Amino acid sequence: MSDDTVRVASGQGFWGDWLEAPKLQVRQGPIDYLMLDYLAEITMSIMQKQRSRNPDAGYARDFVPLIRELAPDLIERDVTVVCNAGGVNPEGCRDALVEILADVDLPRPLRIGVVTGDDVLSDMDGLIERGHDMRNMETGEPLSSVQDRVQAANAYLGAGPIVEALERGADVVVTGRSTDTALTYAPLIHEFGWGPEDWDRLAAGVVAGHINECGAQATGGNTLADWRSVDLVAPGYPIVEAREDGSFVVTKHPGLGGRVTWATVTEQLVYEMGDPAEYITPDCVADFSTIELEDLGGDRVEVKGVEGRERPEQLKVSIAYRDGFKATGTLTYAWPDAVEKARRADEVLRGRLERLGLEFDEIRTELVGAGACHGSLAGEPPEELPEVEMRVGVRADRKEHVARFTRELAPLILAGPPSVTGFAGGRPKVQTIMAFWPALIDREVVDDQVEVQIVEAA
Amino acid sequence: MKVQLREVAFARSGDKGDTANVGLITYTEEAYEALVREVTEERVEGHFGELCQGGVERYEIPNLRALNFLLHGSLDGGGTRSLMLDAQGKTFSTALLRMEVDLPEEVVDGVRDRMHEERRRWREGDDGE
Incomplete structure (x- = not known):
């Protein structure tokens, strides 16, 4: 590992994942970024239900005490957090963070960046009226056929607003429905200055994000390759050590359990895979059939050669x-x-x-x-x-x-x-x-409402 | 020789709506080529039978020595509609590994040597290809 690498560590693969993982990632060795993925489609609808009962709810609540506990470490070790804990209420999550951090003695305030604008529920009727029929990608039916039963509708945002928050100095970035992979590659765009049409590098970032987004599933959790030999009491979650050219090494902290081999990484690569040549994200289309893996030994697997293509015209919307x-x-x-x-x-x-x-x-x-x-x-x-x-x-x-x-x-x-x-x-x-109800929506509709705010908390 | 897929490969499965995906991964180039020939869409569809209602699609991923199978209509509607215990298709991986295939003996031996070697390295903490 050299100084020109950026280390993005995964600390949470879903809402309900192991609470110790993010703490171990921050404290057991050097990392630059901690990414925490809390969201799945089902999670969004649960959060929407919670918010309908209590306007202050609707985000991953356990994220707030986690940051209270980790705040001194984040400042001392210079670690930035990027997460989608905001769920359907990123501002509520921010307010809770500000409130809880007021009681913590920190050497300097933490800057909280909040990304909003993925929510397209509030203007649903207007959107449909203006001709955004959000047809079901599988059945072709227009959304109007279930309009009165819609509970949540969120566009998948890419890396853009996270990068903006990082450029404005955020220590903790909280988003709503950002893609899981963007949480890993947005820091790489920020650090390396990758361009918006740097399709190969962006695609490499997407692959890194896919490896990180399910936590220990890339480091020996759930492995069928040789599950008996993996120590899973305190597994190291994945860490991506990325280079400017898009190549990266997947590893974990030494001293923790888990394993990183070509087998554990490949298992995660094929997880929830569709067409390997068409991994569609808001920022590019990644081609997983171009991935070159090399097992370097010692819990290090190198990934290079990833190719990507132009981003899609529209954004995906997840509607519950x-x-x-x-x-x-x-x-x-x-x-x-x-x-x-x-x-x-x-x-x-x-x-x-x-x-x-x-x-x-x-x-x-x-x-x-x-x-x-x-x-x-x-x-x-x-x-x-x-x-x-x-x-x-x-x-x-x-x-x-x-x-x-x-x-x-x-x-x-x-x-x-x-x-x-x-x-x-x-x-x-x-x-x-x-x-x-999976659907597509024009980028402009969402881009126009995306906002990044930074607040200081201490 | 006849072997169960679990003797020469491993797998991971997940869900996308009502479709389960199973990624089947093996240890050597020779085994990969043999699996491409043996583990066809038709055979996988026949293997899963009534468990897969909407047909099977296969993608070849030679760079990962992996085949990706999409098993459509396998999750009772998928997501929260599904009444299945395994509504997210997590155990479809081992269900595929039950399949029996006929592979050349030297291919099976090659995989066994490779697995043996890797497990030895894992245990000695000196893994690597």
């Missing part, structure tokens, strides 16, 4: 809309004849649902322990299983039908097949289904 209700419940049946008892219980349950005249789009029964994951590929379950869990889910448009289903599991304990247990968790909850 209410689409009915569901509930899932479980009961456990013990040996002997566990599978047979569970199957009988399922028949009894379905018979009762039918007698009640309830209508469902789907009733799905899975036997956990007897092929729930791999279905018929697992073959017929052995007769002498020690126990099996019956897992039944239903989906319907009418909430009351789903609610009635949730009352039908407990009666099976006394009025069903024998040697049953596992109902301590109580009645299943009725969940509102948030379906996703």
Whole structure:
């Protein structure tokens, strides 16, 4: 590692990831940037729901105490944080940071940069009226067909506003729906001065971002290559050591667990992959079929040769809309004849649902322990299983039908097949289904409303 | 010789809407070429049977010694609509690794040598290609 590299460390791969990871990334060795990815499509709709109940909510709440704890380290070690913890309320996240940091004794104030403008929900009706029909990329239907049920709508922003925040001196950049990969390559654009049409370098940054965005999944977490030999008690999360020319090394802090090999990095590269030659981002299209990997040994894998192409005309919008209700419940049946008892219980349950005249789009029964994951590929379950869990889910448009289903599991304990247990968790909850509507929107619509603000907190 | 894919490859799977993706990765160039011949879209579709309702697309990624399979219509609607335990397709990786393929013996031996060598290095803390 030489002085002309920039080290971007990954500290969080989703909202709910290991809380120790970002602290270890900052404290266990030198890094320049800490990126934290909190968002998935489902996360955005959960946050939107929280915000509809409480206007101050709607962001990754655990990010705030994390920054309070790390603030002195960030200043002392000169580490900049880039994250999408803002969710559907980046300004709320900023306010919470300012409030909590007021009680922390810091050598200098922390500059918080906030990126807003990804939200296209507030002006949804106006956008549709002005001809932005945001057709579903899969079905071609116009958004107007579900307009009254839309719960959240956010455009995926690229690196631009993050770079602006960094140029204006932010120590912590909080965005809403930025792409996961931009959190890694925006710092590289800022540090190396890559141009907006430097497609190959930008694409290399995207590959680096893809490696970073799922945390330990690139450093031996979830590896099938040789999972027995990886120490996962305190895994090192990935660190990208990037050079100006776009090449980089994936590594981790020595002294922590995990592993970085060609195998662990390749596994992450193919994760959630579509067409490898067409990895589309707001800033470029990256071609994963051009990646050259070299395992240097010692938990270091070099990535080079990445090629990219021109960015797309439009931005992707992720729209969440209410689409009915569901509930899932479980009961456990013990040996002997566990599978047979569970199957009988399922028949009894379905018979009762039918007698009640309830209508469902789907009733799905899975036997956990007897092929729930791999279905018929697992073959017929052995007769002498020690126990099996019956897992039944239903989906319907009418909430009351789903609610009635949730009352039908407990009666099976006394009025069903024998040697049953596992109902301590109580009645299943009725969940509102948030379906996703992937669409495209013209860049200008979003660009016009994107804003970067910097505030000082201490 | 007949082997299960798990003996010569590893994999990772994920989701995009109602599509599960499985990236299948192997250890040597020879094994990659053999998998390109053996693990076709048709065979994968047949392997998954009723678990995959919308057809299979395959992409070759020789630079990573990987094949990427898109299994459309596999996740009961996907996302939050799905009632499946594995609504995000996380275990489709090992489901694919169950598949049996017929590979030349020297290809299988080559993979075994390579895996053995790598595991030895992993354990000695001196990995590298």
